[in-house]
Amino acid sequence: MNPKIWLSSPHMGSEEFNFVKEAFDTNWIAPLGPNVDGFEHDLEKFTEVKYAAALSSGTAALHLALIMLGVEAGDEVICQSFTFSATANPIVYLGATPIFIDSEADTWNMCPDLLEQAIKERIVKGKKPKAVIPVHLYGMPAKIERIIEIANKYEIPVIEDAAEALGSTINGNAAGSFGQMGILSFNGNKIITTSGGGALISNNEKFINQARFLATQARDAAPHYQHSQIGYNYRMSNVCAGIGRGQMKVIADRVNQRRKVYNIYLQHLQEFSNIEFLPEPKGYFSNRWLTTILINPQNNNGITREAIRLCLEKENIESRPLWKPMHLQPVFQNYPSYINGISEKLFDYGLCLPSGSNLTEGDLNRVLINIQQLFLN
Numbered sequence: 001m002n003p004k005i006w007l008s009s010p011h012m013g014s015e016e017f018n019f020v021k022e023a024f025d026t027n028w029i030a031p032l033g034p035n036v037d038g039f040e041h042d043l044e045k046f047t048e049v050k051y052a053a054a055l056s057s058g059t060a061a062l063h064l065a066l067i068m069l070g071v072e073a074g075d076e077v078i079c080q081s082f083t084f085s086a087t088a089n090p091i092v093y094l095g096a097t098p099i100f101i102d103s104e105a106d107t108w109n110m111c112p113d114l115l116e117q118a119i120k121e122r123i124v125k126g127k128k129p130k131a132v133i134p135v136h137l138y139g140m141p142a143k144i145e146r147i148i149e150i151a152n153k154y155e156i157p158v159i160e161d162a163a164e165a166l167g168s169t170i171n172g173n174a175a176g177s178f179g180q181m182g183i184l185s186f187n188g189n190k191i192i193t194t195s196g197g198g199a200l201i202s203n204n205e206k207f208i209n210q211a212r213f214l215a216t217q218a219r220d221a222a223p224h225y226q227h228s229q230i231g232y233n234y235r236m237s238n239v240c241a242g243i244g245r246g247q248m249k250v251i252a253d254r255v256n257q258r259r260k261v262y263n264i265y266l267q268h269l270q271e272f273s274n275i276e277f278l279p280e281p282k283g284y285f286s287n288r289w290l291t292t293i294l295i296n297p298q299n300n301n302g303i304t305r306e307a308i309r310l311c312l313e314k315e316n317i318e319s320r321p322l323w324k325p326m327h328l329q330p331v332f333q334n335y336p337s338y339i340n341g342i343s344e345k346l347f348d349y350g351l352c353l354p355s356g357s358n359l360t361e362g363d364l365n366r367v368l369i370n371i372q373q374l375f376l377n
């Protein structure tokens with residue numbers, strides 16, 4: 001059997017271990033310490049956002065962001081439907097109702113027109129949404145400027161889910177830097193990883209101070225343990241942050257490499273198929289976290305995305321259908337949704353190809369040859 005080719009596996013550089021070793025040598029093994037401060041500083045510099053709080057996960061960051069915006073049981077929060085469930089789960093943790101919005105065709109992210117329609121309708125029904133959560137899925141930035149313009153018009157704050165989009169920009173501005181708050185993830189499959197972790201970023205210092213407070217059990221200033229609010233154990237450990245500091249030294253290379261992978265697939269698959277890719281709109285720069293393709297069987301000799309996935313799986317190559325929209329998920333299907341059919345089509349036709357920055361030329365050739373054979377048979 002050929003060795004496994006993963007969809008997106010961790011890719012360590014040469015510095016991570018030094019930062020982790022320093023944490024051990026100095027006995028900073030707690031959820032605070034110089035690596036946590038250093039990693040936050042690296043994130044602030046890289047995203048050009050003023051403040052960052054390193055947390056235990058991207059999900060924790062979203063949970064805290066919603067809490068700080070005052071989301072409570074019975075409230076409504078607008079959420080992109082085409083995403084990973086972690087975007088929507090924290091809304092339900094708080095007893096609030098997610099209102100799902102479908103995608104537009106240019107970026108596959110939240111459709112601004114449907115967003116405005118939904119806001120208007122929810123207001124007529126008597127409930128103004130408490131927040132809007134657009135996602136920069138697969139690293140492609142959403143039409144965030146229009147989304148924010150609409151949200152501002154109705155004075156609704158925006159939390160950007162940039163979990164998959166560290167290194168992505170619009171006209172040079174980082175994904176995650178446009179809204180009141182942005183969240184990042186450093187889970188094992190993301191463009192950089194701390195083995196597990198996340199961050200909240202914001203230009204508003206109040207949010208970040210409050211996030212750090214809530215993430216360390218909401219301890220009031222007193223010599224004994226005193227609490228006037230419910231707290232959480234959501235801070236990133238100094239060991240994990242050490243991995244993060246090492247990864248931030250190579251983030252630019254990781255983005256370049258993922259973009260190279262995308263371009264190799266683009267060049268070679270277009271020769272013999274009518275597979276579609278997702279080009280960048282003008283001014284948009286995607287980190288190409290995952291290369292995503294659309295295979296409409298009507299234009300591709302009846303070949304489906306599932307046929308490609310199974311063919312690759314037989315060869316020990318991991319690929320995966322695009323995210324199944326939240327409005328189709330058994331756990332979320334009864335919540336209100338504003339649907340135009342786009343994310344359902346993306347789910348039917350879409351496949352994520354192996355996209356790791358550590359893939360070799362040989363790995364990519366194996367993927368390409370197997371897909372090519374399917375089309376030539």
Ligand SMILES: *Cc1c(COP(=O)(O)O)cnc(C)c1O
Nearest residue numbers: 057058059084086087163185187
């Ligand atoms: C990974 C991911 C998250 C959650 O991040 P964790 O660090 O795994 O909790 C949230 N949203 C999206 C779109 C993601 O891909």
